[in-house]
Amino acid sequence: MSGQKIRPESGTCMIGSHPGGLSLTKRLFALADAETPGRVLDLGAGGGASVRYLRERGYEAEGIDLLYGERPAERGSLFYADMRALPFPDECMDVCLAECSVSGCGDGPTALREAFRVLKTGGSLLLSDVFFHRDGNGDSGTAEAPSLSMPGPLGLNCWRRVFRETGFELKGLVDETPLWREFFLESLWNGNADPACLDVFREAGKAGCGYFLAWLWKGGDDGTV
Secondary structure (H helix, E strand, O other): OOOOOOOOOOOOOOEOOOOOHHHHHHHHHHHOOOOOOOEEEEEOOOOOHHHHHHHHOOOEEEEEEHHHOOOOOEEOOEEEOOOOOOOOOOOOEEEEEEEOOHHHOOOHHHHHHHHHHHEEEEEEEEEEEEEEOOOOOOOOOOOOOOOOOOOOOOOHHHHHHHHHHOOEEEEEEEEOHHHHHHHHHHHHHHOOEOHHHHHHHHHHHHOOEEEEEEEEEEOOOOOOO
16 A cells, blocks of 8 residues: 555545644644744645635735636635645745645645745744644554555655655654544535545555644745755
C-alpha cells in the first residue's frame, strides 16, 4: 500500500468541513502569533467559514476552491481556483491558510510551492492536515500509510521533508489527533461523510490516522532562512 493513491476517483473526499472548526483556525493563528490583520488566502476554503471569520476580524481574507463551479467566477471573497496553480502574483500574501486541504489536492508539493510563491518574504503558511503513524517504519504486518497527494507514505517525516523541499521553515507543529477522531466519528454520526470516502478512511484508520497543526515560515526569496 506504500505510495498508493487511495482517494476516490472523483479526486475529492469531503467529510464535513475540518476538525476543530473555527476554534482550530484561531489556534493556528495563535501558533504563528499572526494577530496583525493582513492579506490572507485560504487554500481550499470550502463553505467560506474561515474567510468570513477572518474578514470580521479585520483581515483582507480571500478563499479559493474547486467547489465553486467550472468557470473562474468570483463569489464575493471566494473564487474558483486550483491551489496547484494560483491566479495571484508573486509575494502578494501575508498568510496562506490550508485547513485539511493539501493532502487531498492531487499534488501536495506543487500546492506548497505555489503557497510559497505567493507569500511575501517573512509570510506564514498555516496548515492543518492528516498524517499516518505507520509510515513504513512500523511493525511488519501493519498497514503502511497511504500517500494521498504526497510523494510517499504520509507520515510526519514525509511532511517535514516536503516542507523543506518547497522552501519552508517549520516553526511549530502540534499533534491534534484526538480532534481528528472526534471529528470523523461526529461526521459519521451526523451523516456528513461522503459515502465515497468511507472505504478510504477505513483503510486510513488501519494506518493510524492522526492530525496536526503546523506553522511554516517563508524566509529568503530562494527559500533560505
